[in-house]
Amino acid sequence: MNAVQWGDAPTWGATLFAGGAAWFAYQTIKSQRQQITEQRQFIAEQAANLALERIELRAAAENRKWSQARQISMHHRESGGSTDGEGNITENDHWEVFVRNSSDSPVHEVDVRFGTAYLAAEVYSVPSTALSGNNLGELWARPIHLLGPGRIARFVSQSWPAATVHNNRPQLLFADDSGIQWSLDSYGKLEEIPAGDSL
Structure with a gap:
C-alpha cells in the first residue's frame, strides 16, 4: 500500500470545500431566482386585482354620479x-x-x-x-x-x-x-x- 501524499490532501480539501461552497452558492442563487419569480407573479396578480378594483370603483362612482340625474x-x-x-x-x-x-x-x-x-x-x-x-x-x-x-x-x-x-x-x-x-x-x-x- 502506498503512503498518502499529504502534499495533495490540502489541495483536495480546498477543492472539496470550494466545490461545496460553489454548490451552496448555486442553490442560494437558484432559490433567490425562484423567490424573485414568485414575487413578480404575486406583484402582477396584485396589480391586476388593483386594476379591476379601480375599474369597479370608477363604475360605482359613475353610477352614483348619474343616479340622481336619471331620476x-x-x-x-x-x-x-x-x-x-x-x-x-x-x-x-x-x-x-x-x-x-x-x-x-x-x-x-x-x-x-x-x-x-x-x-x-x-x-x-x-x-x-x-x-x-x-x-x-x-x-x-x-x-x-x-x-x-x-x-x-x-x-x-x-x-x-x-x-x-x-x-x-x-x-x-x-x-x-x-x-x-x-x-x-x-x-x-x-x-x-x-x-x-x-x-
Whole structure:
C-alpha cells in the first residue's frame, strides 16, 4: 500500500470545500431566482386585482354620479290656443313641460329652454291637485333655484305659430345635489354639461 501524499490532501480539501461552497452558492442563487419569480407573479396578480378594483370603483362612482340625474323626468306636450266654433283645439301654440324630481335630494337651477334661444314665459309649482284638476299651482320665478324631492314644476312657453312651436322643442337644464350640471332633451337624452359651460 502506498503512503498518502499529504502534499495533495490540502489541495483536495480546498477543492472539496470550494466545490461545496460553489454548490451552496448555486442553490442560494437558484432559490433567490425562484423567490424573485414568485414575487413578480404575486406583484402582477396584485396589480391586476388593483386594476379591476379601480375599474369597479370608477363604475360605482359613475353610477352614483348619474343616479340622481336619471331620476329627474320631463314630460312635455304641445298645447293649443286656437279653437273652432265648438271649443276644440285646432292649432297648438305653446309648450307645457312638467318636470318631476323623483330623487331623494333636491335639484338646483332648474330651467327649460325652448329651441336654442327661448326661455319659459311662466313657471308654476304643481300641487297634486293640479295634475287632475284646474289648480295651476303657485307662480314661481325662473330658474327654480331648488326643486325638492318629489316636487313637480310646470314650465309654459310663450305662444307662437304652430310651426314655430314644433321647431322649438323643450330642453331641461338642472344641477344635481352634487353641483353637476345636466341637460335632458325632449327625446330623453340625458347629458352632463362640462364644467365651465353655463346652464
